[in-house]
Amino acid sequence: MIQRYLGNKNSIADYIISEIDRFCVPGDIVCDIFSGTVSMSMALKKHGYRVISNDISYFSYHFANFYLKNNCIPDFDLKALGIDKVNDTEVENQIEEQRGKDGFLFLDKVSNEDKFKKIAIILRYLEQINDNAINKENINHYFYDTYTEEGDNSKFCSKRGSIGNRRFFSPANGKRLDTIMNKIREWYQMNVLTDLQYSLLISVVCESVEKISNTQGTYHDFQREGYDARALNPLTLRWPAFDAIIGTNNSHIIGKCQDSLTFIEEVPEHSLMYVDPPYNFRQYTSYYFMLNLLSSYCEIDDLAEYFSKIKFVRGQNMEDDFDSTFCKSNLFIPSLTELIKKAPCKYVILSYYDGRNHKNKGTPRKDRGIDQIEELFKSDIFVPNSFELKSFERTNYQSFQGHSANKCKEFLFIAEKK
Ligand SMILES: C[S@@+](CC[C@H](N)C(=O)[O-])C[C@H]1O[C@@H](n2cnc3c(N)ncnc32)[C@H](O)[C@@H]1O
Known part of the structure; x- marks a missing residue:
């Protein structure tokens, strides 16, 4: 969490x-x-x-x-998501490593393991795909463009006059986040995710993004100079521990x-x-706007309009905010x-x-x-x-x-x- x-x-x-x-x-x-x-x-x-x-x-x-x-452990239909590879030795090896660890005792039951394996395959798929796996009309680069220093829309000018480019994420992680979110958005819009499966994927992304964000914890600002060491790690999707969920x-x-x-x-x-x-x-809705943006990204009809309205050094669309x-x-x-x-x-x-x-x-x-x-x-x-x-x-x-x-x-x- x-x-x-x-x-x-x-x-x-x-x-x-x-x-x-x-x-x-x-x-x-x-x-x-x-x-x-x-x-x-x-x-x-x-x-x-x-x-x-x-x-x-x-x-x-x-x-x-x-x-x-x-x-419960949600049961995903890999075919409906367009994922053909239903066996992955690396995933199986990683599951072996997790077995018996805190939060993963549920793996002792075969039916749990079968369902969990599908989740692990989906997360691995999301980590590895590139834009080729996404329909052309769904390819966007808003996280890269808005929140990385290489982005076209990442320039900021603070009230005190300091200028620069946003760097909430390394450019590589900004690109990876775009791909992951665009694919989830595509699935969401194709109606192939249940509410629960959708919440699972968004929760996993939010938790994983926290680990590589170039911040001191909140999204009110980012490290103005350079990168925190953790922000340079590649974005990987963290596996949810189900013991507490199904216990x-x-x-x-x-x-x-x-x-x-x-x-x-x-x-x-x-x-x-x-x-x-x-x-x-x-x-809090300002300090953690990035997590809320990830949570609503799939449901925003007009992304271009949404991102044209971002404000402040942090780059938040204030229509989302709550006072x-x-x-x-x-x-x-x-x-x-x-x-x-x-x-x-x-x-x-x-x-x-x-x-x-x-x-x-x-x-x-x-x-x-x-x-x-x-x-x-x-x-x-x-x-x-x-x-x-x-x-x-x-x-x-x-x-x-x-x-x-x-x-x-x-x-x-x-x-x-x-
Ligand atoms: C101190 S934090 C709670 C932390 C929480 N107990 C935890 O362990 O993560 C306060 C929370 O209040 C929420 N909040 C602030 N104003 C609110 C409001 N008017 N209605 C509902 N939630 C609100 C914030 O979003 C924030 O998550």
Whole structure:
């Protein structure tokens, strides 16, 4: 799954689950209302909870559709996709290497292995094809043109006047990404993919692209000078680990790019709502626009028109953007209050951390957010004296300044709703 995501709870999911376990039992419904990379949704799924999951970002929907809602290994029809080569010794050797590894125990079952082998063959096919495998009218070079330094449409001029060419990807990876996305787009438009298969392919591409992006984690900017070593590795498509996907059989509810404030009005009663809000000035749909672009690329009718509207140094079409009230310091607490009031749940657990990512420009040294959230959790929305504040220190590898590991304090605000 995506690792370099601001606020990703992957490394502390078990700790949060142990708190959730105090109030809920497996089989209960838990809502992950800002699900992002779906790391918490997946931790909840693994622990036997039924999960409600939603995020404003399109990539998060594809992840939720494939990883969370789905409980099987999709069975692809290679012929329908135009893939003749149904045996590949290299794929078989790689499967042997994966056998017994974390996430791949499912390979012990022959029927699982047969289906997985087809997925591995498709991913290998996508990595290896060139434009000859794509119908002429579907050949485009928008990722190369817009996001690599050799591209015709990659020039930028920043507000401060610095100029250059975008380099989110090496030119070789930009070309490879174009081929992969054009082929998936062709399949999508030919209607030969189920929704689940489509989400699988998009999730795999998003995860794989993260590993070779010339960024410090977000897509708000790229390395202006040269390339990060990882960006020079060739783009390869990462195999999904199915153990967690097929390990349980509960049904889950997912939203598709909905504002949490409206989504919460549609969800059924649930035991607990886990809230991991942004509460900083960074709009996630801008910071991770590339993942959302990959997620919608196959569905954009007029790509030429779409890419003619890109803006800013990063090259985003702002028609895709969403201005979240949770990312505005004056609207954060009112939005949170509205969300909690509307939620048909018994308990609320909210994550907050005091890392520098949560400091707004001009924010005083002491982070006011903690006091404001505490006030809310002690308000009359909640049962008197039910409020608990848990905190622990952890290493923040997601420091926006690069790869440095800062210490930050992680808080959990817990209370029972009236
Ligand atoms: C701190 S991150 C959540 C991280 C997530 N728990 C994980 O482990 O990946 C906050 C999330 O809130 C989402 N978001 C921001 N405003 C939103 C809104 N109004 N409605 C729904 N999602 C929103 C962002 O897209 C982002 O993924």
